Amino acid sequence: MKSAIAILSAILAATSVGSASADDTYPSKVIRMVVPFPPGGTSDFVGRVVAEQLSKDLGQTIVIENLPGAAGTIGTVNVREAKPDGYTLLLTSSDVTIVPSLQATPPYDPVEDFEPVALLLRYAHFLVASKDFPGNSIADVIELSKETPGSINYASGGIGGSNHLAGERFQSVAQIEMTHVPYNGNGPAITDLVANRVQLLWTSLAPVSGFIDTGQLKLIGTSGTERSGIEPNIPTFSESGLPGYSLLNWYGVLAPAGTPEPIVSQLNAALNDVLSNPDVLAKLAPIGATPAAETPADFSALIGEEIVSWQQIAREADLIAD
Structure with a gap:
């Protein structure tokens, strides 16, 4: 009898864990989207346009929080330290892969400290x-x-x-x-x-x-x-006259490492939908950017490639700290 009860308890516990992982109620409260740059710049503009439509699609309020400083490091570290529950997101740019390329002891690791959620836009300066x-x-x-x-x-x-x-x-x-x-x-x-x-x-x-x-x-x-x-x-x-000069940048959304995969997938699908919305595309048109609709895995691969590329540029400019 005791063994039967133990087995039943284990089954119920497993069912409970599975339901929690899927988190059918997400999002059930306000989502905070951190923009690691001050108001008035392109990152802030992209963040507000995307958050407005994403909020409508998810049926939940998304609050933009500007946390500027140290080339985006302050806001980025803030998100790294947040609870990985899908309620704190980082609206970031190519810059997130640059800072670690310039320092011997980086303040964060863009690969290990974050979950890639969605690549939003590619653009030229x-x-x-x-x-x-x-x-x-x-x-x-x-x-x-x-x-x-x-x-x-x-x-x-x-x-x-x-x-x-x-x-x-x-x-x-x-x-x-x-x-x-x-x-x-x-x-x-x-x-x-x-x-x-x-x-x-x-x-x-x-x-x-x-x-x-x-x-x-x-x-x-x-x-x-x-x-x-x-x-x-x-x-x-x-x-x-400078055939060796070309640079493409991007904007994307990251979440703290450990954010459940079902939530990451849900947000990825929702953000890809946002970037196919005609009204959103019209608002973002002045940037001259190309919308991206890629998987978290694709975005992860891009981040790895960017780190190598920026390290090379930083090395050429002698910008890497000892």
Whole structure:
């Protein structure tokens, strides 16, 4: 009798565990989506557009929390330390694979500390100049930089960010010297670019398109492998005499390591649906990005490839800390 009761208890326990793993009630409370950069930049823009539609599709509130600092490290570490239950997510970019590439003792491991949930978008950076910058082309930037090395400056969203390394890579390929001016996020960098306090910035189109339309900023070139469909008159760096220069970036969603696979799969399917929504695509169109609909495994493979690629760029620019 006792053995029969023990067997029945084991069966019930196993059934209970299986139900908990599937978590048919998810999401049953507010989801926090951390954006590790300040309001006003592209990451914030993408996060809010995606979260708005995802909230409608899941029938649950999603709150955006901006936690900027240290090229996205502060917000990223915050999510790493969160409970892996699907209620804390990280809206991240290529930058999440860069920071660990620059430090001997990284603050986080993008492979071991997170579960890849969904790759959202792929996009190219544009080189944007202040309206008073004396050049109008990539060739002009190179010529001016060679005339007086270090006299031309470029802003970034922080040391170790993708637009910082885009500038470092440009200097290496063009064999020039420029001055890097890091900010705490792209939003403040764009503000100073418009005010002519800095001269250049690598960025996506969305946060600067209005300033370009009013003539407060001007486009110089794109880091993509081909011209943008939104700005077809803007040349690539490759066709402007730098065939070795091209960089593509991305946005995606990560969860803390240990987040249950059923929740990851549910979120992946929901986010892929969001990226097929015509209204969402229309809102994201100014970025000039290509929507991605891939599995968590595909996203994981991309992260591994990116770490190797950024390490090479950082090594060439002598940016890896001892």
